[in-house]
Amino acid sequence: MNKPNGFATRAIHAGQEPDPATGATITPIYATSTFTQEAPGVHKGYEYSRTGNPTRAALEACLAALEGGEYCLAFASGSAANAAVAHLLSPGDHVVAAAEVYGGTYRLFTEVFGHWGIGTTYVKGLEPADFAAALTDRTRLVWLESPTNPLLNLVDIAAVAKIAHEAGALVAVDNTFATPYLQNPLALGADLVVHSATKYLNGHSDAIGGAIVTSDPGLYRELKFLQNAEGATLSPFDSWLILRGVKTLAARMEIHQANAAKVAAFLEGHPAVSRVLYPGLPSHPGHDTARRQMRGWGGMVSFYLKNEAGAEQFFRGLRLFAVAESLGGVESLACQPCTMTHASYPETMRRELGITPGLVRLSVGLEDGEDLLEALDRALE
Numbered sequence: 001m002n003k004p005n006g007f008a009t010r011a012i013h014a015g016q017e018p019d020p021a022t023g024a025t026i027t028p029i030y031a032t033s034t035f036t037q038e039a040p041g042v043h044k045g046y047e048y049s050r051t052g053n054p055t056r057a058a059l060e061a062c063l064a065a066l067e068g069g070e071y072c073l074a075f076a077s078g079s080a081a082n083a084a085v086a087h088l089l090s091p092g093d094h095v096v097a098a099a100e101v102y103g104g105t106y107r108l109f110t111e112v113f114g115h116w117g118i119g120t121t122y123v124k125g126l127e128p129a130d131f132a133a134a135l136t137d138r139t140r141l142v143w144l145e146s147p148t149n150p151l152l153n154l155v156d157i158a159a160v161a162k163i164a165h166e167a168g169a170l171v172a173v174d175n176t177f178a179t180p181y182l183q184n185p186l187a188l189g190a191d192l193v194v195h196s197a198t199k200y201l202n203g204h205s206d207a208i209g210g211a212i213v214t215s216d217p218g219l220y221r222e223l224k225f226l227q228n229a230e231g232a233t234l235s236p237f238d239s240w241l242i243l244r245g246v247k248t249l250a251a252r253m254e255i256h257q258a259n260a261a262k263v264a265a266f267l268e269g270h271p272a273v274s275r276v277l278y279p280g281l282p283s284h285p286g287h288d289t290a291r292r293q294m295r296g297w298g299g300m301v302s303f304y305l306k307n308e309a310g311a312e313q314f315f316r317g318l319r320l321f322a323v324a325e326s327l328g329g330v331e332s333l334a335c336q337p338c339t340m341t342h343a344s345y346p347e348t349m350r351r352e353l354g355i356t357p358g359l360v361r362l363s364v365g366l367e368d369g370e371d372l373l374e375a376l377d378r379a380l381e
């Protein structure tokens, strides 16, 4: 048997054969809503672009190959992908979720699916035993992020997946922060991997998209039905942009990580910083778990300002890092999670978790590392 291609090769070639119609080397943008049939039901595999589109299909095949999954479905946003997973559930079902997730994911489970009779228990400890304690006989889904947004804590995916499966629950892992370059949750036992493709997969902050990857044919059939029935599919143009971005994912992640490691080390030694959260630091509580289940530490760094009251001044004084939500683009971004990405969390929950005004989250980009350190140093003065 042939050895499977490496990650960078798959990113550039998987699902991206020369265009069968023209030989175009790069997957064309099939900007068409519909496909002409020879006779009703006699066609080349495509009928209507909500149901299937060749540009989207190329991206889906590529992402499946990168996650080591059989199937992928691309959605109009990461949130739309998350909603499709939640739509696998029925009223009365119960979800166990990591307490630290993207604020929009918390909002989706609490304020949207909560109203449809699906209760969610948020697990604060993130240890496998904490997840085990939250399971009930109605739990159908365990939802994880690792590293978490915004605190970059680690969850032992294999251990939690084992516990969840013993209780008959599905396991979905949002792999947005790690990317398939650094972590493959399906290989660790997850049933579903979800992505905000808006972030590292696209890498250029110019498209919104999402994806679900699975190797389970039954889940794929259900999700494919939901994708088509609900209609939040990724457009051909955005599919093309994200596929173009994915080609350089391996190369970009190496620079993201190298810069993030420099930033984390710099901040750890800075007198204006009380604590740095970066899985690559030996001081990080999830360092060993990250070493076991990831192939690197990622490009996100969070930290606490010693002077919480000086947060606004810090953000105003920050150069190079745009003060903006989102992450994973070539340009560096900084955000204050408590007022931005996690504003939809209740204040008490934010406090309990440590999502306080002094918490800063950085998406470390591909600029020259020295320039980033200088920008941070000046803002911390």
Ligand code: P1T
Pocket (backbone or CB within 6 Å): 077, 078, 079, 080, 102, 104, 105, 145, 149, 174, 176, 177, 195, 196, 197, 198, 208, 209, 210, 325, 326, 327, 341
């Ligand atoms: O923005 P959208 O493509 O819908 O993806 C939602 C989403 C899902 N999962 C994770 C881990 C995320 O971080 C996000 C979006 N997050 C931000 C916009 C942010 O700044 O954290």
